[in-house]
Amino acid sequence: MKTLHPVILCGGSGTRLWPSSRKAFPKQFVPLLGETSLYQGTLNRFTGPGFAAPLIMTGEDFRFLAVEQAAQTGLSDARVVVEPVGRDTAPAILAAALMLESTPDDLMLVAPSDHVMTDPGAFHAAIDMGRKAAEDGALVTFGITPDRPETGYGYLQLAGRPEGVTTVTKFTEKPDLDTAKEFLEAGHYLWNSGLFMGRVKDFIAAFETHAPDLVAPVRRAVEVAKGDLDFTRLDAEAFAEARAISVDYAIMEHASWVVAVPLDCGWSDLGSWSALWEVSKPDAQGNAASGDVTMIDCEGAFLRSEDPNMTLVGLGLKDIVAVAMRDAVLVADKSRSQDVKGVVETLKSAGRGQAEDYPRFHRPWGWYETLCLDQRFQVKRIMVKPGGVLSLQSHRHRSEHWIVVAGTAEVTIGDEIRLVTENQGVYIPLGEKHRMANPGKVPMYLIEVQTGAYLGEDDIIRYEDIYDRS
Numbered sequence: 361m362k363t364l365h366p367v368i369l370c371g372g373s374g375t376r377l378w379p380s381s382r383k384a385f386p387k388q389f390v391p392l393l394g395e396t397s398l399y400q401g402t403l404n405r406f407t408g409p410g411f412a413a414p415l416i417m418t419g420e421d422f423r424f425l426a427v428e429q430a431a432q433t434g435l436s437d438a439r440v441v442v443e444p445v446g447r448d449t450a451p452a453i454l455a456a457a458l459m460l461e462s463t464p465d466d467l468m469l470v471a472p473s474d475h476v477m478t479d480p481g482a483f484h485a486a487i488d489m490g491r492k493a494a495e496d497g498a499l500v501t502f503g504i505t506p507d508r509p510e511t512g513y514g515y516l517q518l519a520g521r522p523e524g525v526t527t528v529t530k531f532t533e534k535p536d537l538d539t540a541k542e543f544l545e546a547g548h549y550l551w552n553s554g555l556f557m558g559r560v561k562d563f564i565a566a567f568e569t570h571a572p573d574l575v576a577p578v579r580r581a582v583e584v585a586k587g588d589l590d591f592t593r594l595d596a597e598a599f600a601e602a603r604a605i606s607v608d609y610a611i612m613e614h615a616s617w618v619v620a621v622p623l624d625c626g627w628s629d630l631g632s633w634s635a636l637w638e639v640s641k642p643d644a645q646g647n648a649a650s651g652d653v654t655m656i657d658c659e660g661a662f663l664r665s666e667d668p669n670m671t672l673v674g675l676g677l678k679d680i681v682a683v684a685m686r687d688a689v690l691v692a693d694k695s696r697s698q699d700v701k702g703v704v705e706t707l708k709s710a711g712r713g714q715a716e717d718y719p720r721f722h723r724p725w726g727w728y729e730t731l732c733l734d735q736r737f738q739v740k741r742i743m744v745k746p747g748g749v750l751s752l753q754s755h756r757h758r759s760e761h762w763i764v765v766a767g768t769a770e771v772t773i774g775d776e777i778r779l780v781t782e783n784q785g786v787y788i789p790l791g792e793k794h795r796m797a798n799p800g801k802v803p804m805y806l807i808e809v810q811t812g813a814y815l816g817e818d819d820i821i822r823y824e825d826i827y828d829r830s
Contacts, residue, residue, distance in 0.1 A: 361410065363412050363466045364466070365412045365463075366415070367415045367468050369470065369472050370422065371422065371443055372388065374387045375704040377632070379687075379714065387474050388402075389425050399473040402473045402475070404480075414435075416440045419446060441592045442592065444595075444596035444600065445600050447599065447600075447604045447605075448607075449554075455581060455582055456468065464561035468556075468563060469557045472554050475554070475628065476630055477625045478625065482624055483623065486622070486623045490502070490621040498619045500618075501621075503518075503553060506543065506544050508544070511535060513552060514531060516528050516550045517529050517530035518550065522620065524622075526622075527619055528619060530613075531608055550620055556607065566611040567610070567611055570610065571611055578602050581599035631698075633690075633700065634681070637681070637694065651665035652672065653672045654673045656673070658674045660694065661678065663681075667684065681697055725745065728740050728808075737809065737815075740808040741805065743804070744797070745798065746798055746803065749798075751820075751829065752824040753793070753822050753823065754820075755790060755812070756791065756814075756819055756821070757813050758811060759810070760811075761786070761788075761808070762808055764782055765805050766802075767800050767804030768781050768782075769797070773792060790812065793823060
């Protein structure tokens with residue numbers, strides 16, 4: 361049996377689940393269902409006999425998150441590949457295939473990182489069903505039997521009813537409602553799950569035949585790729601020359617032998633709040649809740665509070681989605697949940713930071729969040745994970761006070777290095793070089809008070825950084 365190489369696509373920045381999912385912290389990394397993220401759930405489906413270490417294709421902004429969350433699942437051998445610029449799914453998949461070119465007969469299984477499957481056993485059974493066709497040279501896709509006329513998914517038209525491995529005759533992108541109803545009634549259409557399997561050499565051959573202009577720049581990006589800490593970084597100049605295009609448009613719609621395997625595993629791409637409501641097991645009144653939520657006389661509602669200090673109460677709501685975070689609240693008719701992406705565009709046009717920025721900013725050493733911000737001062741809470749080290753830096757426009765509230769910090773100020781423990785504080789004058797680190801075995805928390813004429817994050821002069829950030 362040929363080795364199966366999972367290729368996890370982890371570079372997207374979904375906006376349809378705003379405010380929980382934002383450009384700075386997209387939905388694949390968010391624990392939307394339970395305590396693990398969708399990305400971690402995807403990794404867990406690809407562990408065990410028969411699976412090689414996964415190739416994780418992600419972007420510059422998410423490389424440390426991808427490594428950290430993989431480590432939290434116990435996965436230490438994943439290979440994280442950094443795409444220097446976003447070019448959609450086709451160049452990323454081609455890059456993965458070229459990185460596996462030395463084993464041309466092995467199988468690749470391409471999977472998005474932001475989907476949910478409630479029955480992993482059924483998913484593995486579908487993989488086994490399609491394996492023979494893939495080993496014989498077919499490109500295999502996995503389709504979901506539609507149970508409603510859905511306009512938010514792409515469709516696979518099959519040569520016959522979906523019974524076992526069936527030839528795909530056409531890909532159709534998100535149809536209008538009338539067309540979706542026709543597809544549902546016809547009985548030989550499946551939703552396109554975005555999961556693909558095939559031999560390494562067959563993926564490469566499909567690109568050489570149907571998207572040859574992508575091959576040269578992506579191959580060069582792979583050949584000139586460099587190691588960077590725990591990552592493989594594709595060459596930025598070469599990769600930027602590849603046009604942005606999805607794998608469906610680039611090769612799947614044109615390949616000569618594409619087959620579909622029906623997949624009945626409780627799949628959802630969680631592409632809207634109504635989709636999350638569906639998989640959240642609504643109660644007898646059709647309500648679903650997450651976090652500190654109270655519902656009174658509600659029907660068909662979905663309420664979610666992401667701040668442990670915020671109680672969200674719904675009274676007399678019907679078919680309403682309400683999502684509360686510390687810096688933003690969404691209230692929407694559930695039937696309009698596909699339109700949330702437009703809300704984000706409206707906020708961006710208005711210059712609102714909440715459109716893209718997450719209230720908690722994740723960094724390779726930990727995270728920080730702003731508790732209070734005014735014209736000349738800012739108060740932050742900062743967590744530094746064990747072994748985490750902030751860069752040696754200085755500021756032109758602000759001074760800082762640090763108060764450790766849990767754990768121990770190793771603080772550098774000028775030429776002095778000292779340990780600062782709980783309930784102790786230090787002062788960093790404007791312009792002084794400084795750094796903090798966590799030498800302990802538990803997370804260290806501190807409160808930072810900044811004062812000055814300018815408090816932007818770009819007021820950092822970085823001298824040394826163990827994470828190689830420029």
